[in-house]
Amino acid sequence: MAKQVLLCSPAYFDVVDEKNPYMSEKVSVDREKAQRQWQALCSALKETGCQVETIVPVPGLEDMVFAANQVFVGFHEGVGKFIVPSRMVHASRQREVPFYVDWYRQRGFKIIDLDLGTDHLEGHGDLLWHPDWSRIYAGFGFRSTEPGVEKFRVVMSKLGIPVVPLRLVDPYCYHLDTCFCPLNNEAVLVYPGAYAPESLASLRGFWKRVHELTAEEAHKFMGNGIVANGSYLTPYITPHLESMLSQEGLTPVVVATSEFEKSGGSLFCMKAFLP
Ligand code: ARG
Numbered sequence: 001m002a003k004q005v006l007l008c009s010p011a012y013f014d015v016v017d018e019k020n021p022y023m024s025e026k027v028s029v030d031r032e033k034a035q036r037q038w039q040a041l042c043s044a045l046k047e048t049g050c051q052v053e054t055i056v057p058v059p060g061l062e063d064m065v066f067a068a069n070q071v072f073v074g075f076h077e078g079v080g081k082f083i084v085p086s087r088m089v090h091a092s093r094q095r096e097v098p099f100y101v102d103w104y105r106q107r108g109f110k111i112i113d114l115d116l117g118t119d120h121l122e123g124h125g126d127l128l129w130h131p132d133w134s135r136i137y138a139g140f141g142f143r144s145t146e147p148g149v150e151k152f153r154v155v156m157s158k159l160g161i162p163v164v165p166l167r168l169v170d171p172y173c174y175h176l177d178t179c180f181c182p183l184n185n186e187a188v189l190v191y192p193g194a195y196a197p198e199s200l201a202s203l204r205g206f207w208k209r210v211h212e213l214t215a216e217e218a219h220k221f222m223g224n225g226i227v228a229n230g231s232y233l234t235p236y237i238t239p240h241l242e243s244m245l246s247q248e249g250l251t252p253v254v255v256a257t258s259e260f261e262k263s264g265g266s267l268f269c270m271k272a273f274l275p
Contacts, residue, residue: 003049003050003051003228003229004050004051004053004273004274005045005050005051005052005053005271005272005273005274006053006054006055006067006103006271006272006273006274007038007041007042007045007052007053007054007055007065007067007270007271008054008055008056008057008064008065008066008067008270009035009038009054009057009065010031010034010035010038010057010065010259010260011035011057012057012058012059012060012061012062012064013029013031013034013062013063013064013065013259013260013263014029014031014062015027015028015029015062015262015263016062016092017090017092019063019089019090019093019263019264020142020171020174020264021171021172021174021264022172022261022262022263022264023262023263023264024262027262029259029262029263030259031259033258033259034065034259034260037255037256037257037258037259037260038065038270040255040256041233041255041257041267041270041271044231044233044253044255045226045228045233045271047253048228048229048230048231048233048253049228049229050228050229053274055067055099055100055103056099058096058099060092060095061092061095061096061099062092063092063093063096063263064096064099065260065265065270066125066260066263066265066269066270067100067269067270067271067272068123068124068125068177068268068269068270068271068272069086069088069093069096069122069123069124069125069175069269070085070086070088070093070096070097070099070100070101070123071083071084071085071086071097071100071101071104071123071272072084072086072121072123072124072127072152073104073109073123073124073272073273073274073275074129074133074161074275075133075275076159076161078159079110079112079159080108080110081107081108081109081110081274081275082109082110082111082112083101083104083109083110083111083112084112084113084114084121084123084127084152084155085097085100085101085111085113085114086120086121086122086123087114087116087119087120087121087148088120088122088143089120089122089143112155114148114151114152114155115151116148116151119145119147119148119151120143120144120145120148121144121145121148121149121151121152122143122144122175123272124177124268124269124272125139125143125144125175125176125177125269126138126139126140126143126144126149126175126176126177127139127144127152127176128176128177128180128182129182130182130185130206131182131184131185131227132185134161134162135161135162135163135164135206136156136161136162136163136164137163137164137166137176137180137203138152138153138163138164138165138166138176139166139167139168139175139176139180140165140166140167140168141167141168141169141196142168142171142174142175143174143175146165146167149163149165150165153165164202164203164206165199166180166195166196166199166202166203167195167196167198167199168194168195168196168199169194169195169196170191170193170194172218172219173191173193173194173218173219174264175269177223177224177268177269178191178194178218178221178223178224179191179194179195179213179218179223180194180203180223181223181224181225181227181268182227183211183227183232183245183248183250184227184248186207186208186209187207187208187209187210187211187247187248188203188207188209188210188211189211189212189213189223189225189244190203190210190211190212190213190223191212191213191214191215191217191218191223192212193215193218194218209247209248211244211247211248213241214240217236217238217240217241220235220236220261221234221235221236221257221261221265221266221267222234222235222236222237222238222241224265224266224267224268224269225266225267225268226267226268226271227250230249230250230251231250231251231252231253232245232250232251232252232253233253233254233255233267234252234253234254234255234267235254235255235256235257235258235261235266235267236254237252237254255267257270
């Protein structure tokens with residue numbers, strides 16, 4: 001798995017609206033605590049051997065800390081490093097995209113702009129690589145739209161990269177990264193209740209071992225972890241999750257994200273792996 005990772009400090013992080021069922025305008029964020037939790041994530045990533053890169057946070061962009069969503073990051077033999085900019089559903093989040101696109105452009109990434117029109121695509125919230133870069137899993141239904149995923153599929157297929165569309169049906173799993181986490185090339189963690197039946201059946205076909213989270217585990221973001229060099233960073237742990245991880249040779253490392261969960265996100269959403 002890639003070792004360089006991009007994060008954004010939660011300097012302006014806040015919960016000001018209700019973009020998903022975890023968010024409530026009545027809840028207040030402890031920004032100092034958020035900062036400490038974010039620092040702990042940076043430290044945990046460094047301890048697993050990752051090199052942490054950062055983008056400068058922008059005042060007024062309260063969700064910019066969720067560095068997984070603004071672009072899809074890829075690598076292809078012919079094209080090299082590339083990004084596909086998102087078209088986020090929410091206006092405040094759409095404003096984050098140009099800042100991230102600039103960051104990647106300045107570092108030599110090729111930009112593949114899709115003509116999304118009124119459709120949506122939300123980066124690695126919904127688009128996840130198979131660990132060996134051979135395929136992309138694409139969630140839709142709450143944020144990314146089915147035609148948005150189809151436009152993405154057509155462009156990726158021209159590069160020879162297959163895209164597997166997956167229909168999401170649980171509003172608490174509004175992004176694919178809340179119910180789908182590749183552990184290695186053969187094994188994946190999923191929460192089955194998040195998928196339409198035909199999507200669950202199609203995804204099973206690509207994995208030798210499918211480990212199933214319970215609804216409680218998934219809704220506590222235990223499937224929103226980060227796999228890095230033999231560790232699984234997770235906001236919580238259960239004996240059930242621990243045993244699935246140990247079957248894959250992974251050691252859980254608990255990194256608290258309570259402040260970010262108020263915004264409907266946890267560890268996976270707070271970073272983007274760089275090729
Ligand atoms: N408040 C953010 C939103 O609703 C959270 C994003 C979490 N990101 C993720 N990839 N699941 O857009």
